[in-house]
Amino acid sequence: MSNNQFRKGELYSFITGKASIAIARRLQKKFNTAGLNLTIEQWSVLYHLWKQDGISQQELCNATFRDKPSITRLVDNLEKLQLVKRVSSDADRRMNLIYLTRQAQKLQEQSMGIAEETLNEALEGVPAERIEICKEVLQIVYDNLK
């Protein structure tokens, strides 16, 4: 069954992820305004470390859907900002375990608050059950393609 649900302009929006780009831009602006010297991509790495500290770069790749070079460089930059530290694993010396610094721990609450605020602005006026359906559809899309 081919489902040609998309008129041309809508096809374009879906492929380009217009909505998520708008969310990311708004979040970045809020970070800047708040004086958080952090890119969204860097934040997304910290996000997973706040959930579980001391995971490997490979685990960060899986969690953030990025390839290894991308994580290498994001960790490079986070290290320069003194927000994380690479510690090579005793158990497997190929692995780097990535640990948050004190400074990064302090950023969690504020930045997560800003992220929630941004999502609330994005979804203002959308009934909960429609948000739920949207989330489910996007999850299926991801599962279909992964």
Next chain:
Amino acid sequence: MSNNQFRKGELYSFITGKASIAIARRLQKKFNTAGLNLTIEQWSVLYHLWKQDGISQQELCNATFRDKPSITRLVDNLEKLQLVKRVSSDADRRMNLIYLTRQAQKLQEQSMGIAEETLNEALEGVPAERIEICKEVLQIVYDNLK
């Protein structure tokens, strides 16, 4: 009304646009496999020129949600690939009008077919009315933030 519809992991997916990244990657792979030497970003510019040829770089900015430097460089690269030509406007000599070459015109049918195919794969198993709701929610998100 604050709508905290998001458990943490879902917040992350929404912000990062996991689904649209997956769509873009799949589309890029299909382009590569088909021997189309084209990035998704370049395709997105051609997309608007296929709808209307000879528009200005500024109009391309508005259509693609990119800033002026981004379009300058995308047009640079498309010109190197001999897919578009800059023609400075007679009416307003500040403006470049961007025209498709023969070669670019030939790419329309094939690449649009691949894009539709990709979306059909992405949305496989999702009922039409749920797709409709999802599109509407994403449009509201965009309108809320723009």
Next chain:
DNA sequence: TTTGGTTAGTTGTATAAACAACTATATGTC
């Protein structure tokens, strides 16, 4: 213990995005 394959991470290169600063042209007002 050696060999061969796998996994973790890095480096090189090309493309792209965001922001700031810039040039050139146009336009509206006096």
Next chain:
DNA sequence: GACATATAGTTGTTTATACAACTAACCAAA
């Protein structure tokens, strides 16, 4: 017409992504 201001596009810089090629460490089988 001259000046201030706005608009179209370019260039420089930093950050990020994707892919390929690479090194180092691990592991399993002979």
